[in-house]
Amino acid sequence: MSPVKESAARFAGKTRLSLAVADCTDFLAALPDDSVDLIITDPAYSGMNNYLKLGRGRIVGEYKDAGEEGAKWFPEFIDNPPSFSRFLTQCQRVLRNNRHVYIMFDSYSFISLAPLVRNALDVKNVIVWDKMHIGMGHYFRRRHELILFASKGRRSIPSRGMADIWEVPRIVRPHYPTQKPVALFSRMIECSAEPGFTVCDPFVGSGSSAVAALLAGCNFIGADISSRAVDIANDRCTELLATGIDPLEKTVQLASA
Numbered sequence: 467m468s469p470v471k472e473s474a475a476r477f478a479g480k481t482r483l484s485l486a487v488a489d490c491t492d493f494l495a496a497l498p499d500d501s502v503d504l505i506i507t508d509p510a511y512s513g514m515n516n517y518l519k520l521g522r523g524r525i526v527g528e529y530k531d532a533g534e535e536g537a538k539w540f541p542e543f544i545d546n547p548p549s550f551s552r553f554l555t556q557c558q559r560v561l562r563n564n565r566h567v568y569i570m571f572d573s574y575s576f577i578s579l580a581p582l583v584r585n586a587l588d589v590k591n592v593i594v595w596d597k598m599h600i601g602m603g604h605y606f607r608r609r610h611e612l613i614l615f616a617s618k619g620r621r622s623i624p625s626r627g628m629a630d631i632w633e634v635p636r637i638v639r640p641h642y643p644t645q646k647p648v649a650l651f652s653r654m655i656e657c658s659a660e661p662g663f664t665v666c667d668p669f670v671g672s673g674s675s676a677v678a679a680l681l682a683g684c685n686f687i688g689a690d691i692s693s694r695a696v697d698i699a700n701d702r703c704t705e706l707l708a709t710g711i712d713p714l715e716k717t718v719q720l721a722s723a
């Protein structure tokens with residue numbers, strides 16, 4: 467593997483959690499073919515910052531700990547169509563057959579990049595994540611994000627009675643910028659994974675997807691280009707597994723806790 471750093475928690479001799487500092491595409495490129503059972507991911511798109519002309523400010527920037535004016539919360543994925551296509555090609559390659567993918571998009575990236583997913587995977591649905599409270603935004607303030615649901619091969623979901631609008635409250639005062647609720651990833655996993663599956667998130671951030679995977683008895687493999695993010699995610703998962711409680715969302719607990 468190319469990652470600079472890799473950390474793993476081992477249980478009964480079996481690796482359940484593996485986190486690496488790496489670029490998303492490099493990370494996936496180092497994995498074998500057909501080695502992942504589910505991809506759930508929330509990329510740091512750069513398009514909204516770079517191209518969307520809204521008011522005076524950038525969407526992501528000036529985070530209070532960032533230090534310099536205009537500094538970003540975290541590195542952004544250069545999400546032009548060629549780089550996003552390379553990323554998608556790797557997603558398709560590492561995914562086993564008859565498995566699912568969930569890729570989150572802000573509305574700007576959805577317009578520019580989501581159509582490319584059709585070249586790599588079978589797009590099944592666009593799910594609306596209703597955050598239930600308005601956030602920032604110009605003109606109409608944002609209350610939702612989009613989740614593109616796709617498959618490689620055929621796989622059903624457990625029920626035909628589920629809507630494509632998911633009401634999950636946003637995290638208020640997050641520990642990590644753009645930290646997503648564990649419940650959001652748990653819903654993806656409930657619909658598309660079984661205990662023992664290997665769940666993958668190449669933009670792991672604070673590790674909310676990893677927590678959801680561990681809660682469901684899945685293995686988790688993930689990466690982030692930021693070593694700070696990987697440290698946060700690793701500490702978070704280690705504490706969850708040691709105490710049964712998610713230190714970043716205290717109401718989230720392992721069933722046995």
Ligand SMILES: C[S@@+](CC[C@H](N)C(=O)[O-])C[C@H]1O[C@@H](n2cnc3c(N)ncnc32)[C@H](O)[C@@H]1O
Pocket residue numbers: 488489490491508509510540541542543544642643644645646647668669670671672673674675689690691692695
């Ligand atoms: C939107 S955040 C993910 C937040 C995460 N879902 C959570 O709940 O904490 C996106 C992450 O992508 C990372 N990132 C940016 N560019 C990347 C790249 N080229 N490869 C991998 N990770 C990258 C950022 O450091 C950031 O942590």
